[in-house]
Amino acid sequence: xxxxxxxxxxxxxxxxxxxxxxxxxxxxxxxxxxxxxxxxxxxxxxxxxxxxxxxxxxxxxxxxxxxxxxxxxxxxxxxxxxxxxxxxxxxxxxxxxxxxxxxxxxxxxxxxxxxxxxxxxxxxxxxxxxxxxxxxxxxxxxxxxxxxxxxxxxxxxxxxxxxxxxxxxxxxxxxx
Numbered sequence: 640x641x642x643x644x645x646x647x648x649x650x651x652x653x654x655x656x657x658x659x660x661x662x663x664x665x666x667x668x669x670x671x672x673x674x675x676x677x678x679x680x681x682x683x684x685x686x687x688x689x690x691x692x693x694x695x696x697x698x699x700x701x702x703x704x705x706x707x708x709x710x711x712x713x714x715x716x717x718x719x720x721x722x723x724x725x726x727x728x729x730x731x732x733x734x735x736x737x738x739x740x741x742x743x744x745x746x747x748x749x750x751x752x753x754x755x756x757x758x759x760x761x762x763x764x765x766x767x768x769x770x771x772x773x774x775x776x777x778x779x780x781x782x783x784x785x786x787x788x789x790x791x792x793x794x795x796x797x798x799x800x801x802x803x804x805x806x807x808x809x810x811x812x813x814x815x
Contacts, residue, residue, distance in 0.1 A: 651691050654700055655684055665705055669712045682715075683708040718778060758807035766800035769793050 662683055666676040686707050687694075694703060759767060772782045783790045 648691060651694070652688070655687055655704075658701055658704055659684075661701055662704060662708060665708060666712075669708075679708060679712060682711050686711065714778060714780075754808065758804055761807055762800055762803055766796050766803065769796045770800040770804070773797050 659680065662680045663676060666679045666683075669679065670676060683704055687704055690707075694700070759770070762770065768786055769782050772785065773779075777785070779790045779793050782793045786793065788796075
């Protein structure tokens with residue numbers, strides 16, 4: 640295990656450059672897609688530079704980078720799973736309710752959109768804000784920072800909000 644002593648940002652950048660091939664090899668454990676490997680390495684390097692001040696001089700840089708990469712991959716994976724689940728939920732509502740609307744009256748679409756907006760407004764502020772931010776593409780950690788609550792609480796509130804939205808919009812879930 641190689642530990643380094645980092646004096647300056649430029650020295651830190653030189654050390655990062657030496658670790659790129661190790662990062663690429665480690666990224667292959669998560670994906671075989673070359674583009675995703677490059678993206679994962681790039682995201683890891685960007686985060687390492689952003690959090691340079693948090694690196695403890697004299698510790699193992701490669702291990703620190705591997706933890707950043709693993710967490711980046713896991714966060715992106717979770718985000719994509721939730722995004723797909725949310726999109727599937729919205730598509731289910733839209734697919735079942737918009738087909739009849741498009742063949743009868745385009746005005747129905749406006750009412751459906753109003754119902755969704757109205758249902759969102761019925762959520763308590765503690766559920767509404769995390770769901771709104773998540774739908775805008777914010778990550779859990781960003782939502783936690785913005786709302787001042789732990790990440791676990793953010794995840795729970797998004798989950799509970801989705802359940803309430805599904806309940807509030809249940810008429811569309813059964814429409815065909």
